[in-house]
Amino acid sequence: MRCDRNITTNQRLSDKADLLYLLRDVDEVYRRSSAGGSKMIRSHQHQVRKRLSRVIEADEPLIDRTPEDKPVTIHLPRALEIGNRGPLTQIAQTIGRITSVLTWAYGYDKISSRLAKRYAFAEIAGPSGPVRAQTLIIGLVLFAPGTVYPQHAHQEIEESYISVAGAWSENDAAVYAPGSLILNRSGDQHRITVGDREPCLLVYAWLGEKERLLKPNMTFSRSFR
């Protein structure tokens, strides 16, 4: 569940070096990664960086989040190990230094027991914190080997994923390796599958209005439940 308490701490982003470095690493990845000739992806990358730089500059007090693991987090060390050997080494190492403060969550009111063991996400910046952001969420998604993440769509939210570790596919359209960026526009239906042998760790960015980011009303498409 998302945190609605919004209890402000007396620490700012600049007091938490590795959180700050992680956001800078994310900014760097969105700056460096190619848009592959897509104006839409280029514009998304630009928007993520613009909103992220505002968040970093604002250096507001952090929101208190209680660290929490989920069953899938037993795969995080392996995912980071793989990430450390891939093209996003820097970001994998920075994530490795903040694992003890991450709040892993599901984001759905109803989730199957199978998926509950295989998936979770952790927000880094957003309206619920820990780093305060109004129109942007930056977070991590972790999938266990062999996960099928059911078909869903986000209304009024533009979403991108960047692979840190593992091979995965969306809508059976291609296999994405670490370093890849994929864009899901508002309303785009998508279903994710993950390779059988290794976990998959993605960084994601959501762009949208604050109210929508706080209540994305995510549900799975009935046919894939």
Ligand SMILES: [Fe+2]
């Ligand atoms: Fe999604």
